[in-house]
Amino acid sequence: MVINVKNLVKRYGDLVALDHLSFQVKEGEIFGLLGPNGSGKTTAINCILSLLEYERGDIEIFGKPMTPDAYDIKRQIGIVMQNVAVYTELTVYENIDYFCGLYVPDKALRKKLVQEAIEFTGLNDFSRFYPKKLSGGLLRRLNIACGIAHKPKLIFMDEPTVAIDPQSRNRILDGIMELNRQGATVVYTSHYMEEVEQICSRIMILDKGKAIALGTKEQLKDMITLGEKITVEAFSITDEQIQSLKSIPNVLSVHYSGNLLVIQSGKGRNNLEAVLDFIKKEGIQFGKIYSELPTLNDVFLEITGKELRD
Amino acid sequence: MFAHIFKYRMKCLLKDKETMFWTLLFPLALGIFFNLAFSGIGKGETFQTIPVAVVDNEEYRNDTVFQTILQEVSSGEDPLFHLHVVSEQVASKMLEDNQISGYFVAGSPVTMVVKTTGMRQSIIRSFLDTYIQNMSLVSTVMQKNPKALKALTDDLFHTVSYLKEVSATDAKPDNVASYYYVLIAMACFYGGFQGSRDISDIQANNTDTAARLNLTPVSKMKTFLVYMSASLLIHYIKMLLLLSFLVFVIKVNFGGKVGFILLTTLLGSIAGLSFGAFVSALLKKSEGIKIAVIVGTSMLMSFLAGMMYQGMKYIIQRNVPVLSYLNPLNLLTDAYYSLYYYDTYTRYAVNMGCLALFIPVFCIGTYLIVRRRKYASL
Ligand SMILES: Nc1ncnc2c1ncn2[C@@H]1O[C@H](COP(=O)(O)OP(=O)(O)O)[C@@H](O)[C@H]1O
Ligand SMILES: [Mg+2]
Numbered sequence: 001m002v003i004n005v006k007n008l009v010k011r012y013g014d015l016v017a018l019d020h021l022s023f024q025v026k027e028g029e030i031f032g033l034l035g036p037n038g039s040g041k042t043t044a045i046n047c048i049l050s051l052l053e054y055e056r057g058d059i060e061i062f063g064k065p066m067t068p069d070a071y072d073i074k075r076q077i078g079i080v081m082q083n084v085a086v087y088t089e090l091t092v093y094e095n096i097d098y099f100c101g102l103y104v105p106d107k108a109l110r111k112k113l114v115q116e117a118i119e120f121t122g123l124n125d126f127s128r129f130y131p132k133k134l135s136g137g138l139l140r141r142l143n144i145a146c147g148i149a150h151k152p153k154l155i156f157m158d159e160p161t162v163a164i165d166p167q168s169r170n171r172i173l174d175g176i177m178e179l180n181r182q183g184a185t186v187v188y189t190s191h192y193m194e195e196v197e198q199i200c201s202r203i204m205i206l207d208k209g210k211a212i213a214l215g216t217k218e219q220l221k222d223m224i225t226l227g228e229k230i231t232v233e234a235f236s237i238t239d240e241q242i243q244s245l246k247s248i249p250n251v252l253s254v255h256y257s258g259n260l261l262v263i264q265s266g267k268g269r270n271n272l273e274a275v276l277d278f279i280k281k282e283g284i285q286f287g288k289i290y291s292e293l294p295t296l297n298d299v300f301l302e303i304t305g306k307e308l309r310d
Numbered sequence: 311m312f313a314h315i316f317k318y319r320m321k322c323l324l325k326d327k328e329t330m331f332w333t334l335l336f337p338l339a340l341g342i343f344f345n346l347a348f349s350g351i352g353k354g355e356t357f358q359t360i361p362v363a364v365v366d367n368e369e370y371r372n373d374t375v376f377q378t379i380l381q382e383v384s385s386g387e388d389p390l391f392h393l394h395v396v397s398e399q400v401a402s403k404m405l406e407d408n409q410i411s412g413y414f415v416a417g418s419p420v421t422m423v424v425k426t427t428g429m430r431q432s433i434i435r436s437f438l439d440t441y442i443q444n445m446s447l448v449s450t451v452m453q454k455n456p457k458a459l460k461a462l463t464d465d466l467f468h469t470v471s472y473l474k475e476v477s478a479t480d481a482k483p484d485n486v487a488s489y490y491y492v493l494i495a496m497a498c499f500y501g502g503f504q505g506s507r508d509i510s511d512i513q514a515n516n517t518d519t520a521a522r523l524n525l526t527p528v529s530k531m532k533t534f535l536v537y538m539s540a541s542l543l544i545h546y547i548k549m550l551l552l553l554s555f556l557v558f559v560i561k562v563n564f565g566g567k568v569g570f571i572l573l574t575t576l577l578g579s580i581a582g583l584s585f586g587a588f589v590s591a592l593l594k595k596s597e598g599i600k601i602a603v604i605v606g607t608s609m610l611m612s613f614l615a616g617m618m619y620q621g622m623k624y625i626i627q628r629n630v631p632v633l634s635y636l637n638p639l640n641l642l643t644d645a646y647y648s649l650y651y652y653d654t655y656t657r658y659a660v661n662m663g664c665l666a667l668f669i670p671v672f673c674i675g676t677y678l679i680v681r682r683r684k685y686a687s688l
Binding site: 046068074079094098099105 | 321517
């Protein structure tokens with residue numbers, strides 16, 4: 001077990017930011033912490049890293065209790081924090097070298113590691129730039145390079161893709177999977193469910209400091225009653241037709257507004273064929289048709305009664 | 311590890327424009343401003359005879375040269391001094407009651423006692439300096455040629471009339487130097503910016519880079535000590551630059567005790583850095599608030615030490631003497647001052663001693679706040 005968190009409770013004054021959080025992270029996985037803004041992801045990471053005080057709870061990393069001066073543990077950890085943390089007075093290269101040097105005293109080895117980190121994050125053309133001259137996406141990449149240059153065994157990434165362009169985002173996500181392939185265990189937080197679905201092997205969903213679900217994405221989707229959702233761009237649907245659609249077995253609800261017909265089925269049986277047959281039989285004119293399986297948003301919605309997205 | 315952190319810290323600090331402004335450019339600009347302002351000081355004032363005393367002791371009675379010269383400059387039309395020859399007790403009482411501006415004690419060398427600083431005290435000082443400088447020369451000449459006394463008094467009169475002119479016209483009298491002493495003391499305390507930045511850069515609840523540092527396998531205290539060393543080196547160099555500018559360009563007279571002046575500046579730099587670190591550790595607020603507090607406190611301390619109005623220093627010395635010891639910036643100013651005005655080191659040592667006491671207070675205070683290892687919130 002790489003990380004073992006037991007009954008973690010953290011308050012900010014009256015606000016309970018983490019409410020008896022318990023989970024484990026296994027070696028070699030990409031563990032996702034998914035939750036809306038303010039759900040406690042950053043707080044959880046900072047408590048695990050012994051940066052924040054907490055009211056109660058036990059935290060072990062690599063089987064040993066984590067404390068502020070557990071330098072043996074810290075040496076094997078890499079952190080990419082939510083906020084970009086680099087020195088404006090140092091260049092890209094110098095920033096990476098400075099932080100890497102706090103882990104790796106050997107100069108020759110460090111030179112190689114810094115170069116690798118620069119290549120890994122695609123900052124080759126910018127190594128002499130000062131942070132002020134970098135775009136948001138490049139800054140995020142520098143932030144990542146500073147956190148991972150020393151080749152840590154365990155990497156924490158707190159919303160590394162927030163507020164950047166899709167191209168940089170994909171590059172970062174690919175990078176994380178690559179680090180994981182090279183052997184690193186990753187704890188990844190995000191409020192974008194697509195990202196978490198895309199890269200995480202296991203996911204914990206947080207809401208208001210509580211863990212509301214934990215498992216692989218299949219397991220999470222299995223927890224809820226919803227199944228396939230079919231959306232049809234249809235012109236003129238009568239109330240009788242809606243009633244007939246509702247009577248198809250396993251259909252939970254049918255909504256029609258603004259030329260969009262949405263048919264939500266329950267878990268298990270899929271109804272795309274039945275719906276298509278019905279449309280043909282009734283001679284309904286239609287445009288696009290598409291079918292979606294439940295998302296983590298649906299999981300979140302069903303458990304908490306609200307949307308994951310703000 | 312030390313070298314690695316030190317190297318990058320130096321790079322950061324040397325490129326930190328805001329700190330560079332406050333700790334170097336701002337004091338330089340103030341120095342230039344003072345220089346412009348003082349070149350007009352004293353205009354239109356007429357010279358007044360200065361009441362002084364000389365202690366009537368064995369040495370004085372035997373020192374005919376000094377007797378003669380004092381009498382010379384205290385007589386005639388528009389004399390330099392109005393001289394009282396009294397016992398040491400009476401002289402001291404008169405000084406206390408402000409009946410005289412200072413008194414001389416004969417001996418080898420002749421010394422002087424003043425209570426405050428100011429134009430008159432500067433003149434007394436210059437008189438004595440000139441006297442002592444010429445003394446050895448004169449006493450040898452005197453034995454061979456008694457008429458040489460005339461030459462000495464002429465020389466003194468020369469100086470005296472020059473001094474009178476200086477005080478009455480537009481040149482720089484030496485007491486203006488006091489303003490520059492406060493200025494460099496203030497600049498030393500502006501080192502507080504660097505001390506403050508060092509704290510912000512290691513306290514995880516202050517900056518993001520500090521949070522990152524707290525997660526590395528290097529202890530926060532160790533990093534902090536390296537940061538402070540780099541800051542001290544840079545700040546001390548800046549203060550030496552400022553000192554050179556004042557001495558060589560503006561021609562402020564700091565006296566000749568170079569070693570002590572460098573030591574005073576070093577102690578001042580350390581005091582300034584630790585002061586800033588302490589304020590910064592105490593406040594935990596945004597960088598803007600910390601800077602405002604450091605500038606504000608330094609300005610207030612400078613004001614009380616006589617930066618805007620020299621009289622302030624004496625008002626405080628007279629009415630709330632304890633405040634002049636509780637104001638580290640005043641102690642530093644007075645250390646420079648006593649190096650220039652006094653031959654003995656007692657007053658200098660008291661100032662330096664008191665100033666040195668502030669440093670452990672600031673440092674221990676900072677340590678107690680900074681040593682906590684986890685943060686309640688970020
Ligand atoms: N320093 C702080 N002081 C008080 N409340 C805080 C502080 N930091 C975070 N919080 C609160 O704690 C909760 C969790 O915040 P955070 O861990 O930052 O969430 P997330 O990272 O999931 O967006 C939020 O309600 C937030 O307002
Ligand atoms: Mg967060």
